[in-house]
Amino acid sequence: MTQLSLDAEALYAELRAGVARLMTPSTVIVGIWRGGAWLAERLNADLKVDRPVGIVSSTLHRDDFGERGLGASEGRTQLPFEIDGAHVLLVDDVLYTGRTIRAVLNELFDYGRPASVELAVLVDRGGRELPVAPVFAAAKLTLPSDRRLSLAREHDGRFTFAIGEAA
Amino acid sequence: MLARRNPQLNAHGELIHLLSIEGLPRAVLTQILDTAGTFLSVNDRDVKKVPLLRGKSVFNLFFENSTRTRTTFEIAAKRLSADVINLDIARSSTAKGESLLDTIANLSAMHADMFVVRHGESGAPYLIARHCAPHVHVVNAGDGRHAHPTQGLLDMYTIRHYKKSFQDLTVAIVGDIVHSRVARSDIHALTTLGVPEIRAVGPKTLVPGDLREMGVRVCHDMAEGVKGADVVIMLRLQNERMSGAMLPSAGEYFKSYGLTEEKLALARPDAIVMHPGPINRGVEIDSRVADGAHSVILPQVTFGIAVRMAVMSILAGNDA
Numbered sequence: 001m002t003q004l005s006l007d008a009e010a011l012y013a014e015l016r017a018g019v020a021r022l023m024t025p026s027t028v029i030v031g032i033w034r035g036g037a038w039l040a041e042r043l044n045a046d047l048k049v050d051r052p053v054g055i056v057s058s059t060l061h062r063d064d065f066g067e068r069g070l071g072a073s074e075g076r077t078q079l080p081f082e083i084d085g086a087h088v089l090l091v092d093d094v095l096y097t098g099r100t101i102r103a104v105l106n107e108l109f110d111y112g113r114p115a116s117v118e119l120a121v122l123v124d125r126g127g128r129e130l131p132v133a134p135v136f137a138a139a140k141l142t143l144p145s146d147r148r149l150s151l152a153r154e155h156d157g158r159f160t161f162a163i164g165e166a167a
Numbered sequence: 168m169l170a171r172r173n174p175q176l177n178a179h180g181e182l183i184h185l186l187s188i189e190g191l192p193r194a195v196l197t198q199i200l201d202t203a204g205t206f207l208s209v210n211d212r213d214v215k216k217v218p219l220l221r222g223k224s225v226f227n228l229f230f231e232n233s234t235r236t237r238t239t240f241e242i243a244a245k246r247l248s249a250d251v252i253n254l255d256i257a258r259s260s261t262a263k264g265e266s267l268l269d270t271i272a273n274l275s276a277m278h279a280d281m282f283v284v285r286h287g288e289s290g291a292p293y294l295i296a297r298h299c300a301p302h303v304h305v306v307n308a309g310d311g312r313h314a315h316p317t318q319g320l321l322d323m324y325t326i327r328h329y330k331k332s333f334q335d336l337t338v339a340i341v342g343d344i345v346h347s348r349v350a351r352s353d354i355h356a357l358t359t360l361g362v363p364e365i366r367a368v369g370p371k372t373l374v375p376g377d378l379r380e381m382g383v384r385v386c387h388d389m390a391e392g393v394k395g396a397d398v399v400i401m402l403r404l405q406n407e408r409m410s411g412a413m414l415p416s417a418g419e420y421f422k423s424y425g426l427t428e429e430k431l432a433l434a435r436p437d438a439i440v441m442h443p444g445p446i447n448r449g450v451e452i453d454s455r456v457a458d459g460a461h462s463v464i465l466p467q468v469t470f471g472i473a474v475r476m477a478v479m480s481i482l483a484g485n486d487a
Contacts, residue, residue, distance in 0.1 A: 059205065060217040069181070069484025070219075070477075076205050110214040 008151060008159035011122050011138040012039070018136040019043055019089065019120050027087045030054035032104055033075030035093030035151030038159070039122065043091065054079040056090070061103035083112030093151035095121040098132030123161075125149060174296055181485040184296045184305040185478050187314040188355040196359055200324050202477035207470070209246060219480045220249035223280040227253045228270075229308070230286040235444055236308050236318070239468065240283045243475035249281075271295050279303060281479065289313035304482040306475075312346050317478055318443050319352030321471040323360060325463055326398055328470065329439050333360040339392050339434075340383075341368040341424060342402030342451055345375055349443045350402060354381050368392030369424055372413040389424050396434040401426050401442045404451045417450045427453045431461060439463045 019029070028051050031040025037055045044053040059074040088108065092100070101119060108114060124137035127145065143149060148166045151159055175184045175191065182195055209215055225244040229237050237253065244251045256270065265273075274282070281304045284292045289311030296305040309315040323333075330336060338357055344350045344367045357365050358381075365383045367374050378385050386392035393399060404420060414420050426440065440452075440461045448454045457464060 057205075060209075060219060065219055065484055070202055070481050074202075074205065076208055078208075106218075110212045110217070112213055 006123070006139070006141075006161045008122070008161050012042070012159055014138040015039065015091075015120065015122050015136070016043060016046055018138065019091070020047055022089060022118065022120065022136060023047060023049070024087060027089050028052075028054055028081055029089050029091060030056050030079070030108070032090060032092040032100065033057040033077075035122075036091045037075070038151065038153050039093060040091045042157070052080045054081065054088075056104050056107050058100045058103035058107065061106040063099055063103065077107055077111075079108075079111055083108060083114050086112075086114045088114045088117045090117060090119045091121070092119070093122045094149050095119070095124045095132070095134055095137065096127050096149075098128045098130035101132045102130055122151065123149065174293065177485060177487055182478075182481055183485050183487050184292075184307075185316050185482065186292050186296060186305065186307045188316045188319045188352050188359065189314070191359065193359050193361070196320070196323065196356060199320055199474065199477050199481060200327060202481060203320075203324050203470070203473040206246075206476040206480075207473040209473075209476070210469075216246050216248055218248045220244065220247035220280075220483055223249045223483060224278060225249045225251050225281045225283060225479065226274055226279045227251065227283045227308075228256050228274075228285070229254070230256045230284070230291070231309070232257070233285055233309065235468070236285065237283075239471045240306075240308060240317075240475050243472050243479060244281075244283075246472070247476055247480055249479070252279075267291065267294065268298055271299055275300055275303060281306065281482065283308050285309045287311055301487040304479075306478060306482065309348055312348055313351065315348040315352050315443075317471070317475055318349045319356040320478070321467060321474040322349075322353050322400065322441060322443070323356045324470045324474050325439070325441060325467050328466070329463060330397060333357070333362045336362045336397045337364040337366070337395055337435075338362055338398040338400065339366040339368050339386075339396040340400045340402065341389070341392060341426065343373040343404055344369055344378060344402070345373050346405065347402050350400075353400060354383055358382055366392050366396070370414065370420075389430055390433055393426075393430055394433045396438055399426065399431070399434055399438060399440050401440065401446075401452050403443065403445065404447060417447075421450055421453075425449070425451055425453060426456050428455055428459070431456055431459075441467055444468070 029040045029044050031037035033055055040053045055078045057075040057077045119134045120136040121134045122138050124140045125143045146166050148164045150162050152162045173190050175186050177183050241251050283306045285308040291310050292305050292307040307316055340350050366386050367378050367383045368386045442464045
């Protein structure tokens with residue numbers, strides 16, 4: 001099995017620098033629930049963005065609904081600004097097949113027509129099944145498909161990675 | 168038969184039919200309420216529709232009339248992108264003598280994925296759930312005097328919305344408890360969710376003492392029943408009860424058990440007033456209360472759509 005040690009805090013610092021370069025005066029940061037929402041909240045604070053952060057959930061547009069059904073704690077989309085005409089920077093912890101991003105784009109468009117949408121991620125683990133590409137990834141790595149990688153947040157707010165068996 | 172597991176749950180304890188609140192664990196009720204919260208936000212979007220039930224057919228089978236319940240089920244299914252077929256069963260096949268199970272077999276042959284059933288006979292949705300194909304889900308939209316689980320759930324959603332938690336609450340249910348499937352579903356839900364005091368309030372003919380076996384406090388005096396309540400749920404007084412000599416007259420009933428501002432003043436200052444509708448103004452509730460600041464009767468209707476979306480999407484995601 002792959003021995004993997006990823007320093008989430010170091011990668012977060014890189015992501016923060018990358019996102020800082022992507023920000024325009026009108027960019028809104030929207031985190032993908034769950035890990036991406038943690039990142040977005042911290043980025044918005046660290047980069048002193050004066051607009052509120054958005055959270056978007058893929059739940060209602062997922063293509064594996066038939067197999068997975070609805071869980072109890074799936075997160076809820078909260079976009080406290082106009083989506084029409086917005087420059088949206090989507091943030092997520094791990095980019096894998098691209099299916100979450102497809103669902104999240106549909107979710108965003110239920111709220112309006114953004115002027116542009118870009119994607120920045122902490123880790124791009126390859127394995128894409130859809131034509132989705134990030135404009136920034138703090139790390140790129142290849143993981144076997146039987147491993148699951150996700151961000152965790154400690155009580156003090158610091159990030160770590162959780163690596164486990166894929167369901 | 169006793170060893171048989173709850174027909175509403177699959178082997179993993181997931182909900183596959185919603186037939187009654189009785190016997191459902193608290194976690195399942197909470198999952199439905201939490202999911203309903205997600206769906207309530209669908210109202211805030213430009214596009215008030217999500218694709219979870221795309222390609223599924225939901226059949227509304229109302230063997231008994233109901234405008235509100237059928238309409239809110241229809242809206243809920245459409246917001247989930249399902250195809251909705253409304254059958255006026257009372258005036259079609261059944262009138263021609265077709266049996267319930269034959270009707271169901273025929274509709275299954277039309278590739279139904281979900282039946283929403285309202286029936287005058289208690290237990291009819293159970294019968295359908297037992298005999299339909301494994302991929303088909305059944306939602307009880309009210310059966311006889313037995314249960315009206317989505318009404319019970321939307322009542323719970325409403326209470327949680329305004330009161331934040333079920334702990335320490337006093338809930339008074341007023342009116343024709345004995346004939347009310349809403350009251351029965353509410354009592355089971357409130358008990359499961361941990362409400363410490365549930366009162367059943369009304370005349371002896373409509374609130375018999377043996378209701379105590381359901382864990383409720385029986386009050387035949389309105390003032391005693393409403394005093395200090397956080398939530399007052401009024402039930403519709405059905406006209407047929409009046410003709411059935413269970414009650415003297417509408418006027419007299421209103422005098423004793425109608426909710427007026429004076430009686431409501433005995434409840435807690437932040438009490439909410441609920442009613443499953445349709446309301447009979449001047450029979451069980453005074454207009455000033457129905458339209459007043461404590462009334463949450465119309466929000467109940469809005470929450471009802473979100474709760475029905477939650478139920479249908481949870482069922483559709485679970486296999487038998």
